[in-house]
Amino acid sequence: MKVIYSEKHCLHNPPKEFELGRFVPYKECTGRVDSILSSLRARNLGEIVAPNDYGLGPIAAVHSKEFIAYLQNAYEEWVKVGGNPEGVFPDVSAVRDFANLRKWKQNPPQRNFPYSRDGGPLGRPGYYCFDMTGVIAEGTFQAAYEAAQVALTGAELLIEEKAHGIFALCRPPGHHAQRDLCGGYCFFNNAAIAVRHLIHVLKVGRVAIIDIDYHHGNGTQEIFYENSNPLYVSLHGALDYPFYWGAEDEVGENEGAGFNVNVPLKMGTQDKEYIEALQTIIDTRVKEYNPQIVVVSLGVDTYANDPIGGFFLTTPAYIQIGRALSSLRCPTLFVMEGGYAVEEIGDNVTNVLQGFEN
Ligand code: Q9C
Ligand code: ZN
Structure with a gap:
């Protein structure tokens, strides 16, 4: 094989x-x-x-293109705001309601969320990651x-x-x-x-x-x-x-x-x-x-x-x-x-x- x-x-x-x-x-x-x-x-x-x-x-x-861009830039952005150079660990959680996310997507609130409101450099790790093992280190994207x-x-x-x-x-x-x-x-x-x-x-x-x-x-x-x-x-x-x-x-x-x-x-x-x-x-x-x-x-x-x-x-x-x-x-x-x-x-x-x- x-x-x-x-x-x-x-x-x-x-x-x-x-x-x-x-x-x-x-x-x-x-x-x-x-x-x-x-x-x-x-x-x-x-x-x-x-x-x-x-x-x-x-x-x-x-x-999504926003997620791909996040993975591509997350490490550099994290280090720039003073994050641990060993890798990105979210210290917030966006608390997306997983059970209702699908319905929420079909009927989104009338604002340009999540893309302009994903939390910026300190909020994004919690928005795009659901646990503490998806650690983005220097070469992770590649x-x-x-x-x-x-x-x-x-x-x-x-x-x-x-x-x-x-x-x-x-x-x-x-x-x-x-x-x-x-x-x-x-x-x-x-x-x-x-x-x-x-x-x-x-x-x-x-x-x-x-x-x-x-x-x-x-x-x-x-x-x-x-x-x-x-x-x-x-x-x-x-x-x-x-x-x-x-x-x-x-x-x-x-x-x-x-x-x-x-x-x-x-x-x-x-x-x-x-x-x-x-x-x-x-x-x-x-x-x-x-x-x-x-x-x-x-x-x-x-x-x-x-x-x-x-x-x-x-x-x-x-x-x-x-x-x-x-x-x-x-x-x-x-x-x-x-x-x-x-x-x-x-x-x-x-x-x-x-x-x-x-
Ligand atoms: N104490 C895959 O097998 N941690 N991912 C679990 C255990 C995360 C496993 C906690 C496990 C992820 C691909
Ligand atoms: Zn597994």
Whole structure:
């Protein structure tokens, strides 16, 4: 399986995140990718190629221009107002009403909000970020831009080469990033950008996203909430981070009604239950949708020793997860998301990809 990878992910390397009121080492670290690359190489998974550059256009098709401009300028602006040079940490929150945001957008107040009222240099961090892990450091914009190009290149090669599987080794990850919000270690939504490109530029009829990261992909859900293409399916830890999204009754709206499928699983879920839940949703909702392309948001923070995930999957289970995904017999783009057990992340990811191939 071909792997798309850029060393520019290293440009994003914030030293710290804020967790439970303490600064702790940033868990979405560059070492995650070293671990993945060394497993891929050790098992000879496939050729590792650099991404092409598709520019900002496909990113701007998913994210607002104000948000993109914010990410581009945030670090410099932050340092200029005296912010910590280690990275941007909002010290205010815009308290956007997430549950009602969609309705609010349909019927906005009669003023030029939010764009002229996003709070300026000190308010913007709280307006465009929903937590304390979306830390914008010096090279974050470049790295996030590059991660989106990695995903786009994967989408292009999947079609062009009529491949069965492609692995886009994205870092930073993307599935928590909404149209105009970063957070959860995510800045640009790599999977959503690739999916939009597949549908609107490469003219794929139906795409299904299967999000197997431990956390609910609030960003991907939000971006496609009113669309019937793609289908979005997420298996995730119930009632865990990102807390305000991921319930079963979030099914999509308008044209998208019925095309957002949340499968929350209880904390402590183990191999057998997890694989059954995955195979069941594949055999029902995904097969009924009959996708022409599948995009997998591949997180392995479902692993037992993951420092933040609440499931107990073992390393061999990831082979079975790969097999379950291959049972669709559909060309599949794997987009890297979370997984923070740095030692084992490489073997877990490679197991999914090898399970898929065999
Ligand atoms: N104590 C992804 O997996 N912190 N993002 C959770 C845990 C944020 C995860 C707090 C987790 C973000 C892509
Ligand atoms: Zn995650």
